[in-house]
Amino acid sequence: MNSDAPQTLDIVQAGLAKRRRRETRFRWYGRTAILLAMTFLALLLANILGRGFSAFQQTYIALDVYLPPGELSPPTPQHLAKVDFEGLIKQTLRRSFPDVRKRRQKRALYRLVSSGSAYELRDWVMEHPEQIGKTVTVWLPAGADVDMYMKGSVDTSVPEAQRRLKDYQIHWLERLKREQRLALRFNKIFFLNGDSREPEQAGILVALKGSLYMMIVTLALSFPLGIAAAIYLEEFAPKKNFWVDMIEININNLAAVPSIVFGLLGLAVFLGYFGLPRSTPLVGGLTLTLMTLPTVIIASRAALTAVPPSIREAALGIGASRMQTVFHHVLPLAMPGMLTGAIIGMARALGETAPLLMIGMVAFIVDPPQGFLDPATALPVQIYLWADSPERGFVERTSAAIIVLLVFLGLMNLLAVLLRRRLERRW
């Protein structure tokens, strides 16, 4: 034994350097992997932010519009709806640039302001009826080309023939700039409008509201259903029962089913069988519920399993019934984990596109939905739609919509963390 001891030590010593090398190498693998992941994340964020941030601003043009009292009175909504505000704006533009004579140039001149400016002007007049009869300076949203020029996206070194913005238009813009009639302002259109063919008029309100309504439906259905299913399976269902095992396997498999399959299911069941209206947040929410439910059940079961059995025994030991045990002790302890699971499931549902394509939520919708049964789109679908459009204005709006989506996802995850902290602190 004595002669063995130093020998063992020698063998251990000899292997030690190798062991340490292996450990160091492993640590570096890990660091490299994390570095790589962080690099890609940084690239993604930089790309999206770089492209999308400009969409939160919009170019406005100041025009001195004369508001003729004869046409505009009485300033009631019914009467103003019939007034040709577009003509008023065109008239103003022609007066500002009197040297424009050619037909094509005139048309280009009208495109300086957005086609939605007429409505903006009408709204402005409705708010300020006392200004009728005077010439007033009104800031109106500029056209998409002007907007791009102001944001520096127009390359003037490209030959004129290949540019959307011709040299004479650039001259107008330079003149307007000198007169300080062009300005970048916060783009409230982006948040207050629905989709539009004109990039400068397109906004995400329809998608935002649609996503919100869908999340409400999904949360209201998948959270209670998921928790109830998890509690039954974990606390009440007989263990080692064939049917219970089958249900468990199916739930686990459902969580891995491609989401587009759920879209097809939603299409067949909710639209086909129940005949619910197409493109509505209700159907979207129901479909996403199908998709989220397995995730919520699995997360909730994990949370229930994590509750120490001693708590159950303690409650049962003083004569609590099974239901009292679950609802008084187990559920409160499992709640933070369940909420986290549910919110992460919701975050996944919020970013889901494929099943929504199947149930007709990929649609051009201008009016914001007023309820669960009005046609709407969702944020990721809106991104998908805009990403298809070639105009520069839509490219920046695509990225801006992605930013909004990411902000929402971040907020939901933050909420999950906060809720967990708060609930855990209580006991």
Place this chain on the structure above:
Amino acid sequence: MSTIMNIVEKFEESRDSAAPTSTDSDQGYQTVGEYSVAKPRICCRGVNVFYGEKQALFDINLDIGQREVIALIGPSGCGKSTFLRCLNRMNDIIEGCRVEGDIRLDGQDIYSKELDPVVLRARVGMVFQKPNPFPKSIYDNVAYGPRIHGLASNRTELDDIVETSLKRAGLWKEVRDRLDHPATGLSGGQQQRLCIARTIAVGPEVVLMDEPCSALDPIATATIEQLIDELRERYTIVIVTHSMQQAARVSQRTAYFHLGKLIEVGDTSRIFTNPRHPLTEDYITGRFG
């Protein structure tokens, strides 16, 4: 085995003929000593317990008297905890566990359909190996049992129950100023006494204790042992313990379990000074276990 049987037979011949003995069973063993008492609170006859296919307890016959402390001792895995958990049907929640035989509490079959385990567990309370207070306040821990059973009609009554229980568990002086503090902030020994208070707040007749001191230091253990001695005035106590000194200190009767069989039972002083069964003797003299 034959030597054991010989000894048992010899012992049987030498005993007082009036004392009941267990009848021969399939397992073919007999418990040494007096397993029955004159006025039993709990009366167990022919108890067999199975975990799936595996049999954990073999034909246990044991009476537990009024206001006595009976200690269940034996090596690990001998079935003493299983037996304890039969007495308040805590084995019901273990999947695949089957209990056969007759267990009566004050003459009533506790495994009969008419008896709700909820009622049984209110009458037969349990203290566990590891202190397991609810993650709530000290007050709520003790008040939980009375609340769910509706033992108090108003806040004052509930306060009284909580105070009495904590006093009986010897914890009142230490926690009276911080009843609203979380129970998890107490020390291990205090937590275990809180669990005892929680159990007796329901007003049980029997208190089962499953190695209540195994997670505690010697000082806390001494406090609990003293407490058990005081509780004996009101409650019947069945305590499972790995410490023979503890069994000797707190109990009046001792039952020795070995591989699922109740080998010997008798007065604690007699068991520890004059064990009749060789297995018992080996165990208490420390030759194994």
